Amino acid sequence: MRYGGPLVIVGASYAGLQVAASAREAGYEGRIILVGAEDRLPYQRPPLSKGFLSGKVCETDVALRPESFFDAARIELELGAKATALDLAGRSVSLSDGRHLAFGSLVVATGSRARRHPALDGRAGNIRYLRSLDDAKVLRERLAAAREVVVVGGGFIGLEVASSIRGLGKEVTLLAAGSRLLPRAVCGEIAGFLLRLHRAHGVRVELDVVVVGVEVAGEHVRQVHVNNGRSFPCDLVLVGVGADPDVALLASAGMCGPDGVPVDQFGRTDHPGIFAAGDCTLHFNRHAGTILRLESVQHAIDQAKVVADALVGRDRSYDAVPRFWSDQYDTKLQMVGLPGDADRRVLRGAPEEGRFSVLHFSQGRLVCVQGINRPADVAAGRRLLATGRSPPPALAGDWSRDLADFLANEAPRASA
Template sequence: MSTGTAGTAGDSGDGRPVVIVGASLGGAKAAEALREAGYRGGIVLIGDEHERPYERPPLSKGYLLGKTPREKIYVHPPQWYAEHDVTLRLGTAVVAVDPAAHTVRLADDGRIEYAKLLLTTGSVPRRLPVPGAEQDGVLYLRRVEDSDRIKAALRPGVRVVVIGAGWIGLETAAAARTAGAEVTVLEAAELPLLRVLGREVAQVFADLHRDHGVELRFEVRVEELTGEGGRVTGVRLADGATVPADVVVVGIGIAPDTALAEAAGLTVDNGIKTDEHLRTSDPDVYAAGDVANAYHPLFGRHLRVEHWANALNQPQTAARAMLGEDAAYDRVPYFFTDAEWTPRHPNEPVASRDQLSMEYLGYVEPDGYDRVVFRGDVKANEFIAFWLKDGRVLAGMNMNIWDVTDPIRELIVSKRVVNADRLANPNVPLGEV
């Protein structure tokens, strides 16, 4: 393997590699970005999963529905790593980082020195803290094997209870309905996605799922998962009611996997805190993806975004910064979701009321906006929603309408005051509001 310092794109230096902990989308994209930038030194990509790096969005979308074949979820073909001189160590857990010695320690007590270190350790599902939560039939969705287990459980007539009405919960609920299961979603808040979307748009998602046979129960608290013979049979609520269940899918959020960073003495605050270059409190350690709470120049604050786009794009900035470039991550936050309820013939068109294809750009706190403007046909699920504060667009969400992300992004970045009536009028081009 060629050697080189992480501070140059050449192959001179002390021979220590760039080490990436987390063989995920973010880790794989960082390795790719280093090579594309001309870095010829060693790259070691370490992951505790046995699968080579793959993308997670299909796990609750196409792959879960059986529409996306397994080989399509991987970031690179298997030969890519050898062809690009990337040492891929799978099924290998990193148990400690020593910034002073510039080493990572593995579970087998082996040690690897690094010139620069990138942490793409991602996040872990929050566990349900109630009695009975460890029974068979209680499932979480994070890894590909989790998606396999849920997919195998989704059959016609099966009673599926989803705890949590976030993105994972709602996407899983839609997949379960498409498979013919009976689905109940339990949520502690008043509406699904309330913290993310606010009441006005959250109600749209509630109506959409109810229209397709998903039973939604809001403002409920789970007390216990009942069972028989070690397998879950129901969900008992605080009001004493029990919801029968053959399968329970828990989707109550994720937590950044910061254990290594904390033990190494890095600054951790709702994730690993970084500057706009994705550099942590140690100058030779970087973080990207779900785990990074990065300073965002556009918003003037630290943001931790738990979505695919950050794992896809942040590693490019981290790679360039590790190579000494003045690279800053300033992309507008972006995420998307897809769901489809009704099985149909492949050649039959999908009605907008039977699908949910959505993109969201921007960032807004739950109480950080003073108005939502809708543009289009909300009842037909073909519209754009804009969150405004003092006449400025903070975020935009397009549902079943395409090729509008660029003008939405421009409205957010420009920070200009817009005319709300023109913004709502689909006959007025977005660039002219």
């Protein structure tokens, strides 16, 4: 069903830009207005914690599309204007500069925001978070004068930033609240490898510690205190303790709670003509067998394409295999699928050689592949998951055999 009036997209990152581009490619002929709170063209975020921070990537390198693309695709940009309120009855969005945008269809692609740390937030100027390009620019400037950096958080952001900062020759201490790194994202074999990797590069990794306070001198934190009574000196603190969905616009209209925006398989909300895509959404995921929220570039792009199809009347269920990756030092971690309730893991390769993968099975069915410098395993795993095929667990550990062999028509389906 189509509604008269323009298509307004709130959020100008991966999901928002992809909806605009794909809708136009799919034949959407009406006005498309892309609203972004930041006063710059949509840009890539993964390099912010890696190449940009280390100085290998400059600001002009991170743009997702040149300005000429938007002109050619007839996509109107409203940048530097935050969407502040939603009038459901009047079908309009209020902007921070006082203007109102009428819409026929609305897509909310506001992503997520850095989670604040209760013991650190607002305490001093040398406590930084990393979510935007402006955050990264300030952090890079502060790093130039820093000698000792404390990174709080053992997740992807914390680990990527720690590897980038260590590459600049700074002393780095990483404080993780869990008993291992990436506790919700990867298996023990991967977590153990990453712990050894960071320590081998000179990062001081402390597990099972919770930041409880800081010592401030002037306007700067000089010591970070943790729950076991220890303290760690620093010139700079980077906090990476996760992200929360940015749902303020729809929550203010009573359309969702703080955990995310519920959408169906086409990206539709419960309100006619209003869609959502990307990190802010809650959706049923076939590969997990449950409703969840995913934070990944690939998810944002894949779900945005489904929403674009729905906007032109070509309903196509979202069914993409979840994909994630992380670059740390010269190591690439890649993952496809979700481990969920996996009851068996099969190791392929040699962790001590820095090249291996772990296959996760649930009742004999492949549900996830996590790899360290094993791109072929991950690529084959993605195709296996997409087609519902599984290598027998008893054979999967033979790493002299290509996983792609199990994609053949005669390959057995999942078995115990």
